[in-house]
Amino acid sequence: MKHLYTVGIAILLLTVSCKEAQPIEITPDNFHASIDNVTKVIIHDIFSPPVASRIYAYPNIAAYEILASNNPDFQSLAGQLNDFTAIPQPEAETTINYDLAALVAHMQLSKQLIFSEDKIEVYRDSLYNVWRNQNEEEFTTSEAYGMKVADHISKWIDKDNYKQTRTMPKFTVQADEPSRWQPTPPAYMAGIEPHWNKIRPFVIEAPDQFKPVPPPAFSMEEDSDFYKELKEVYDISQDITAKGDETEEIAIAQFWDCNPYVSVTRGHLMFATKKITPGGHWIGITKIASKKAGFDNMNTLYAYAKTSVAMADAFISCWDEKYRSNLIRPETLINEYIDDSWKPILQTPPFPEYVSGHSVVSGAAAEALTSIFGDNFSYNDDTETPYGIPVRNFPSFRAAAQEAAISRMYGGIHYRAAVDVGLKQGQDLGKYVVNNLEMKVNNAQASN
Incomplete structure (x- = not known):
């Protein structure tokens, strides 16, 4: 009887051990889910789009690098991204779950780059507890490797000039020059990130590599190109609003608003409503496309890494031009010269007008995504539904980018030149990123 009891205990322990x-x-x-959590924290912490x-x-990039190091069909970005060196390899004889290590590195670096670290930690720890219970040895070795890679990339991050730009002077408004940008209502915020062109790019060689043509020469003469563009913004707005609140143009403007800090004034009270950023919207589109395509872990991170790199460089390129041309917004001029009671459909964001950030970033993101999923990849975009905005359907990423660009005119916050030139700037930059990043082995990537 004692023997049977001992055997029973042994079987139970073996079962638990196997489990x-x-x-x-x-x-x-x-x-x-990890990237969605980062988006939520970005919204909570009110980070600017750049x-x-x-x-x-x-x-x-960190998650992609770990997965690519264990996948012969993908190549490292070391030597391809500016100043980026190869990630460390695992110690010999160590068994690594590369997918787990990649997720660990993603969460660790996300935590370092935001303010509300606790929100990342709570999410991370909920996963860690499950993984430890499943297989403590596998978790321990894989976590250690993920942290090792995160530390390597953290040292690369520290040299991108971001910390230095935090101490640089605020933007100075040149009120004596009529063409120069001025803060806009209702919050009259200072210009955001005037030194963003000093951030180290990822793929492009310099912030001004895709420097666009200058905007139309400033002039309030009614026969000038500039004044015609100003009047066009006003006329479109008047036409749209005359049709009522349910017009297609208003729906498009609101869908692509993506203003992370909208100031609301009620009497003596002013508060902010928080929304997703333009980059966050395209990250959401990347998720939608990856899920529709049935991508595995490797291809999912390939899509996220490629798209986010293109957008990061697009913001550097765009902001380089914004604070070079330093152009005044339509709202300021319309209120002064045409209609002092006019308000744009969207709230004017706090930085110079030319070129349109949505246009540049959307153009770049669309090129990256098209190179991955193809030119006729249709999808239903539900990215904005958490903010009460209905789903929109698109036949391709490029079609979505074109709509995102024109939405800024419908919203009353950009002139036509900023939209058209900005979209081309983003497309050209996006194609450059696609053609200069070798990520998939023997993969013919679209560049048209």
Whole structure:
């Protein structure tokens, strides 16, 4: 009887041991959820669009690098991204779950790049507890490797000049020059990120590599090109609003608003409503496309990394031009010269007008995504539904980028030149990124 009892205990212990040693499975949904969590923190912490693009790019690169190091069909970005060196390899004889390590590195770097670290930690720890219970040895070795890679990339991050730009002077408004940007209502905020062109780019060689043609020469003469563009913004707005609140143009403007800090004034009270950034919207589109295509972990991180790198460089290129041309917004001039009671459909964001950030970033993101999924990849974009905005359908990424660009005119915050020239600037930059990043082995990437 005692022998049977001993055998029973042994079988029970063996069963428990086998259960504890189950392999840890990481799926694309784990990566989507981690990136979604980063987006929520970006919104909560009210990061500006350029800064948000930086927050997305580095963790996605880290996760991609770890997965690519264990996948012969993909290539490292070491030597391809500016100043980026190869990640460390695991110690010999160590068994690594590369998917887990990639997710660990993603969460660790995300935590370092935002303010509300606790929000990343709570999410991370909920996963860690599950993984430890599944297979403590596999978790421990894989976590250690993920942290090792995160530390390597963190040292690269520290040299991108971001910290230095935090101490540089604020933007000075030149009120004596009529063409120069001035803060706009209702908050009259100072110009955001005037030194963003000093951030180290990822793929492009310099911030002004895709410097656009200058905007039309400033003139308030009614027969000048500039005044005609100003009047066009006003006329479009008047036509749209005369049709009512349910027009297609207003729906397009609101869908692509993506203003992370909208000031609302009620009496003596002013508060902010928080929204996703333009880059966050395209990160959401990347998720939608990856899920529709049924991508595995490797291809999912390939899509996220490529798209976020293109957008990060697009913001550097765009902001380089914004503070060079330093052009005044339509709202300021319309209120002064045409209609002092006019308000744009969208709230004017706090930085110079030319070129349109949405146009540049959307053009770049669309080129990156098209190179991955193809030119006729249709999808339903539900990215804005958390903010009460309905789904829109698109036949391609390029079609979505064109709509995002024109939405800024419908919203009353950009002239036509900023939209058209900005879209081309983003497309040209996006194609450059696509053609200069070798990520997939023997993969013919679209460049048209």
